[in-house]
Amino acid sequence: MYILLALIGACALGIGAHFLISGRELRGVAVTPAIATAASAILYTALQWTGIGEDSIWLWLASVLGAVVVAVLATLGIVAFRRRSDAEARAALGI
Template identity: 35%
Template sequence: MELLFVTLGGAILGLIARYALPHRAAHGAVLVPAVGTAVAAFVWVALTWLGWAWDGGWIWWVSLGASFVVAVVVDLWLGRRRAEHDKRMLHTLTRSGVPARA
């Protein structure tokens, strides 16, 4: 049951990261929340395998904190990379002499 709660928390933190950071238009609406969800679940399971108690506070802080940090990093990295790629592609298309469609 706790795994369900931590994955829900990861999804919510991923949503917060998506709508609080720039470059929202550079990736899909579900990508960053899905990353937050997956990281929260992975870290939670890894920590329980390492023997951390599910009813302890640290497992929650570490799982949700890692979820938020990774979601922010993915959002920023992907947004910047997409913007650079789009800029290069626009430069390539305008320099190649390809006629624009009407």
């Protein structure tokens, strides 16, 4: 049940990160929050399997803040890839 707290926190911070990262017109509105939520679920589950309890601060830092860091890096990569591919397409079309 505690995993929902981590997922909601990561999603909310992912929404905030979406608006702080430039290039919003190059990606969908749900990309960054979705990546943050998925990363949070993976990190929380992996840390629980390794034996870290819900009372550990490391579980919460990794599953909430770590997931947002992963989402920000992935979003920056997506934006960079999109800008590069758009520039190549414009160059190929002679625009």
